[in-house]
Amino acid sequence: MNSLPSSAASLGLKTFGQSGSGRSIVANDQLHQMLEGFQELSRVPSSEGYHALALTNAVNGLRGGAVPVNSYLKNGSATRRCIVGGGFEIEYELINYYGGPQTDVVILDIRLVEQQAAEKRRAALWGVDWDAGDDGGEWSPKVQPDMCLRTNGTVTGKEDSRLKIGVNGYCENLAHAAKMMPSHITRGDEGALEKLKGNGYTLFYVPQHGALKSGWRCVRNLGRSSTREDMEAARILAGYMKEAHDKGLYVEWTSHRGGSKVLTKAMEQLALRQINLDGKQTIFLSDATSSHYLADDARRKIGMNTNDSTWYKATPGIAQLAGGSVIGTAKPVMSVNTFIKYTSKEDRTNKLIDTGYHTLKFIKGAKKVAMGGFSICGMATAATAMGISFSTAKLLLGVMTVKGVQIAAETSLASIPSLNEGYHSSPTDPFKQLVQRTRLRNR
Template identity: 60%
Template structure:
């Protein structure tokens, strides 16, 4: 005799897997057979097997939480939700057939989206290895659906996963060759070690991006796009996966990738995930709020021991979006002082906060002294990029940076590699002009 309630059995639902702990997972005959097939396939070491393992792991995770970090509530419903991954979407319903305090999960549909990931139209992890024969970084033919340690990278504290998150790029090949410079922080020894071990790229497709790379400037002040939010959910799931597997990970975002990374950390914070200091982030040429990223990385227990956790050239998007018009460093320092500093260490942190305040004050004084040359740049910014006169005036004056340096740092082709100084874009331009002679 069936142990299912009549209301459930009459719908042809069958329990999937072990139901002794957590919620019961149920599906109709067709989906139940599909899940059993994935369960068998997941034990085979292959790309298809890892894909199947990602799906069955996602389904089984619903026993413990009906709202994983990579899930969302379907619009117009209070019981229908969807989990998304790099190669799948799982739609499910919450029901209480037994009348007790715990809801059961009913799988409604499993949609495979692996073709989108493999065609590079959906966010996913890609394995990147350096090819000395062509002197370039190349990717495997298919994405990685789960984080798995290798003979070269164990995921330990001494051998953490190095994972990059791209911003604007033409395609996967372009992105995969940009990130190594930022992951290695421009250090030759670190880059050589990265070439030996390889790295992972969390590729975020840039749908509808402007060819010149000004997408982040155009989107300043706007809420996160649907595509970036989808990418953030998939990224948050990998961060949670690394946490569950006790892996150490170093995440490095470039330009607009900082927005996806920050949103992923917010999703973890909503579920009160504590990473216990085993993961850390580095924002390079970030175009979204550095302050917002700092607040949320502390909230989820990221490793914050490294004082140099961000670096950017003074491009327009970096100054407005990343540095919050020069106030980010002061806000972060004040937040650290009042919320994350022990009483006995506050005098030293207070000095740091005053230092940032003094820098901002000097920048403000310099703004008053800005002359007619800067006014020309203000007009250019306003007409060229559609920025208001007041905002353009603030950018040029308050931050006290040379207009030429700011504009050069805003050109995507001069802002791809890791820059150890603000003069790097100018040097790159000079090199390009010299090479053409």
């Protein structure tokens, strides 16, 4: 677009960037100068340069016909949208000046919110390194968040060197999330954990809001729609997933607790735009408190790698059972959905056998769940209210010899937030942690 109509010129708008390829982008003088400045800064290899690159890439992405995955409609308008990123927001409107099929993009406002991300009040990417130190070492987030996906000399983003990115759920703060995530990313494998310490990892930190103790919020939120903060985080995450796709990067996304809801919503954003990831990205849900079925359906719609049969793992906590496995119904429903929508004619016989197996297993297990279900909530409340003395721990061990109550006891312990922070390879792990803790307390 070489010139603007008089109505647009009166608004002080002019073209930004080259015209003739996709939509034209217009902005007023102040925003135009700001964007020019960010373009220059994006060429500088620095943290500020990465931030500027993320913003200018978002602006240039508006030239395409597809609506960006990290955008949403503003104020119920059919034409005004807002793109959200880790450190910025871009509000724009689609306007048809000439009455033809082509709509142009008018940038209305650019808001820099990197300070909110730096203050851990907004979802963003954080690099996390292992600090050996003198006291055994700890996982330490970097001082500032990243605005773009980064690779380094040891992690290249290729198939044999995938980026490992965690998505936290319920936690106390950034440091707490950074400490919990590695055991879930490595699925409890000590060798993989040592390798991760050498390479570091990336955390997509989702700040947690509200005064309710970490972990119990998921119980309160069961059945509720996503919060505004969750949706904002999901759109930002979807933007990073699309960035990885555009760069051809291989990524392993691992969610913990309520991070599964944000990860699922992000995948659904990609599905709305019919984006196919060509099998280069995978997900792993650890202690998911949102539906495995919804996550499975979303990952298949966007062409994620689904070769891993162990793509989720959970302790038998209340939120994991009710929210993640939907009281055991998620697995048979996933199997049926995969059989109907995603199975070729050649593979349907084997898939039908799997579907029947999971359905029968669910029916058999439903009776056991019912046996312990009535006492689950009461025992979970009691476990958190009492100080859990060593004698109480021994008493619980005796009670767990009764099969029906064993289910309730395992569920109760696995529902205590402080006992399901790390990756559990066995349902008895929460109890082992409890016994170890009470022994230390009674020394």
